[in-house]
Amino acid sequence: MHLKILYRGSLISCNYGCEYCPFAKKQQSAAELATDKQEIERFINWIAQNSHYKFSILFTPWGEALIHKWYQQALVKLTQMPHVHKAAIQTNLSCKLDWVEDCNKAKMAFWATFHPEWVTCNKFLSQCLELNQRGINFxxxxxxxxxxxxxxxxxxxxxxxxIYLWINAVKKELPNLSQEDRAFFQSIDPFYELNTQHYPSLGKTCRAGKSLISIDGEGTIKRCHFIKSPIGNIYDYNWEDSLFERTCINETCHCHIGYVHLDYLELDKVFGSGILERIPHNWDYNLAALLTGESKYKA
Ligand code: SF4
Ligand code: SF4
Known part of the structure; x- marks a missing residue:
């Protein structure tokens, strides 16, 4: 069985200070960071021990993880495991990138977010170009x-x-956007309008809870990041019993890392094996289609 995991441990700190973010410029004590490190190491060992599964993992930290060596090491170790198909991470891309040479690059991916108020365009761009030159998917x-x-x-x-450049729709700002703004964002990202929706999800089947789970630093399993009730713990002997098909109990789902797993949207066909790191399947094809006004996947 192929299990996708969204991992979010105890990290709640960041080197950037984005105005809208609760983790902006937040620092954690050495003891708190040591806990995060131990949790990651335990999680990596658990992945290693469960080689009867295939895993794809996306780290979705509350803060910036790659400035800490233990997250870099986690990606190195995970990508070297034969039963791990993918290890990806959300990052502001502020870290040095030489360590990626120790990874199995074919299995690694980044979801890199540009924060214009905290880094210059050229600095972010040069980091992206370095990733590209080093052969990392992102x-x-x-x-x-x-x-x-x-x-x-x-x-x-x-x-x-x-390289796919996505635009995250700010849902509460949508009423303030002009048609021109939305058209601009759509011209950059042909999937922008897909991201502007609150998708009805109550009672709909979702892969979350069956083939995708959310895990925290203590191993608590939740079906996704948006439904807080635990369904098990990976460190319990019977953790696999918690994996079965479920219907969503939330009214709507509006975040990429959630709604892409709703069955009825069929976005697995759009994103394919890049669903975790947000790289559309056949992106080159889509870009070409967009430029000729024939985008295959219209919102
Ligand atoms: S880079 Fe990300 S985690 Fe850090 S402050 Fe900005 S939004 Fe928050
Ligand atoms: S639709 Fe969204 S909120 Fe509901 S189970 Fe799936 S990922 Fe979670």
């Missing part, structure tokens, strides 16, 4: 505020054409 993206349009244009013009 998506890059920006939160869709109209004041970032110039930087977004610059990034799209300077990123290699095969």
């Amino acid at each position: 998506s890059a993206g920006v939160v869709g505020f109209p004041q970032f349009k110039a930087q977004i244009t610059y990034l799209r013009q300077n990123l290699p054409i095969h």
Whole structure:
């Protein structure tokens, strides 16, 4: 069985200070960081011991993880395991990147977010180009505020054409966006409008809880990051009993890392094996189709 995991441990700190983020410039004590490190190491051991599964893992930290060596080491170790298909991470891409040479690059992926208020466009771009030059798969993206349009244009013009640049829709700001703003974001990211929706999910089948789970530092299993009730713990002998098909108990689902697993949306066909790191399947094809006005996957 192939199990996808969203891992979010005890890390709640970041080297950037984005205005809208609760982890902005937050620091943690040495003891708290040591706990996070121990949790990661325990999780890696658990993955190693469960080689009867195939795993794809996305680290979705509350803060920036790759400035800590133990997350870099986690990716190195995971990508070297034969039964791990993918190890990916959400990052602000502020860390040094030489360590990626120790990974099995074919299995590694980054979800890199540009934060225009904390890093220059050229610095972020140079990190992206280094990742590309080192042969790492990644998506890059920006939160869709109209004041970032110039930087977004610059990034799209300077990123290699095969790199997908996503725009995260700010749902509560949508009423304030002009049609021109939305058209601009859609012209950069043909899946932007997909990300503007609150998808009805109550009673709908979702792969979360069956073939995708959320895990915290203590091993608690939840079906996804958006339904808080635990369904088990990976460190219990019977953890596999918690995996079965479920219907969603939330009214709607609006975050990429959630709604892409709703069965009826069939977004696994859009993102394929890049679903965790947000890289559309056949992205080159889609870009070409977009440029000729024939995007296959219209919102
Ligand atoms: S880089 Fe990400 S985690 Fe850090 S402050 Fe900004 S939004 Fe928050
Ligand atoms: S639809 Fe969203 S909230 Fe509901 S189970 Fe799936 S991922 Fe979780």
